[in-house]
Amino acid sequence: MKTNDVSIRKMKHTDFQLMAQWLSTKEVLEFYGDVNAPFTLQQVKDKYEPxxxxxxxxxxYIVELDNMPIGFIQQYKLSKEEQEKLDYPAHFNIYGMDQFIGIPSLYNKGIGAIMVRLMLDYIAHHTDAEIILLDPAVSNIRAIRCYEKCGFMKVKKINDEANWLMEYRRR
Incomplete structure (x- = not known):
């Protein structure tokens, strides 16, 4: 997946050290993890190796800018049980996405919107997804703005109102 200078490739074992670095960054952990619990290399391996x-x-996946790794994105199909917990009928094909830019100096440059659009395009052409969901923290205004720019709509607050459930419906 590639557009302009941004590309997305599947994560490899050799990316674990980089993920550990990103997941030890306060700005990343503010909305993707716990600021008080940075990831060790072993925790990254345990989580991402499977x-x-x-x-x-x-x-x-790893997001690259001019062939330099700068972020992470993942996609997955929701189970029927997960869908029902979110009040979606089991007959829908629903996918989820999670992502972050690992280098804070690259925030607010439009890269997030490019990587989200690339993944939306990939999911649209390579899966049976009808709906794609995100669940950003309510306080993550920058990400919410990015997702709305990409066509996501706020549906409802979840997780004791800590997160927005946002959806993108394929047209």
């Missing part, structure tokens, strides 16, 4: 190996159905 995904890289295809052992679980969450597909992780």
């Amino acid at each position: 995904r890289v190996n295809g052992a679980i159905p969450i597909i992780p």
Whole structure:
């Protein structure tokens, strides 16, 4: 997946050290993890190795800018149980996405919107997704603005009103 200078490739085992670095950054952990609990390299391996190996159905990717790794994105199909918890009928094909830019100096440059649009396009052409969901923290105004720019709509607050459930419907 590529547009302009931004590309997305599948995560590899050699990316774990970089993920550990990003997941130890206060600005990343503010909305993707816990600021008081940075990830160790072993925690990254434990979490992402099964995904890289295809052992679980969450597909992780690395986002690159001019061939330099700058962020992370993943996509997955929601289970029927997860869909029902969110009040979606089981007959819909619903996918989820999670993402972050790992280098804070690259925030507010439009890169997030490019990577989200690239993944939306990929999911639209390579899956049976009818709806794609995100759940940003209510306080993550920058991300919410980005997602709305990409066509996501706020549906409702979830997780004790800490997150927005946002959806993108394929047209």
